[in-house]
Amino acid sequence: MEYLLLIVSAVLVNNFVLSRFLGICPFLGVSKKLHTAMGMCGAVIFVMTVACAVTWCLQNFLLKPLELEFLQTLTFILVIASLVQLIDIAMKRFVPPLHAALGIFLPLITTNCAVLGAAVLNMKQGYGFVKSTLFGFSAALGFALALVIYTGLREKIDRADPPRCFQGVAIALVTAGLLSLAFMGFSGIVK
């Protein structure tokens, strides 16, 4: 039950993009086509889950015993970025099909604020290892949900005929705002 609540909270109530406003750049940048958006979603889910697991170990086995918690942000950025690079190299060598599907998105999200945000929030909440990893996974799932919904909306808008002054980025930002408002309806369901 506890885990279920965690998932619902991270996916819907405290959605990373629409409630916490993290990871806005890929949200606006790769939401033009559903196909690329799906690739991005896969990469984010993968990276965030792995990053949360690794940063938890880093925090509890290295930073805490050495009393270096104030270097958390710097270390996390460094480790996450190089970890993704490492996975990228290994993936290209051992699982080429997966690399072909996610390859170009992996470097894009190495130092994304959503990834770092999930890691730092984990430490703030004091989650255990399993909970941390699960939180990373479901937060990424929430990101994927928001991105897919938003991409669907943008594809529809592309075919519509908005007033000239709204065309392009303007209507895209208005749509993002309205989608965020819709997700505000979930607030209060889970703490």
Next chain:
Amino acid sequence: MDSETIKFILTPFLWVGLTGLVIGVSLALAAKYMAVREDPRIAQVTELLPGANCGGCGFAGCAEYAKAIVVDNADITLCAPGGAACVDSIAAFMGVSAGSVEKMTALVMCCGDDESAERRFSYNGINDCAAADALAGGDKGCTYGCLGYGSCARVCPVNAIIIEKGLARVNKALCIACGKCIAVCPRKLIKLVPTAAPIHVLCNSKDKGADVKKVCSSGCIGCRLCTKFGDEGAFVMDGFLAHVDYSVPITREEVIEKCPSKCIRRN
């Protein structure tokens, strides 16, 4: 400064430096031992291709096509934007014979603009040809003609298509013959034709002459005058619609004047 302060300053430096060093070395090692060896010819063939990444060859971009040429011996004449020069250079590089490729261009087989072709109702829906076509067969009186909502212009990677008076027109100087517009047109009236061909029948309507005349003043009425006045075999009738046989050289261009509905035109 006492030793406590020095330790306090030095530890973060050491920690970050050490982490960076460990990560850097392991990344370098990983890159060395897990490197994927690619055939160096793939990069060289990619250089020879135009780099438009239009996908007209059927592969996901120039690099993928180069890979297919080198690894799977794919046909080297598939690149339309590159044309003959590109095929020749790849043929020389790969040591295979090129054959000849004719430069092609897309052509909208319709000349019924808003002045000559009538519209049955005022379409106010989604700005997309497929959507317009799905609504009661489209607003254009002619069910074969160009709807002019610009679906082809939007997919064109080089912006070679413009919409003029409700009719799509291809600028053949810009067209790279990638075929994207052909795939997206709901009425299938864009065709690839030789760029060098002088004249075309710009109509796609297979209806009888009387029915064509009701909805469009510049549609082919199937009068067969072009088969009489044009070069031998250059014009072929398909029911009530004339086609140009592009394999026959055109010498008698006065056929343009003879066509009663003026749908035989220069491109």
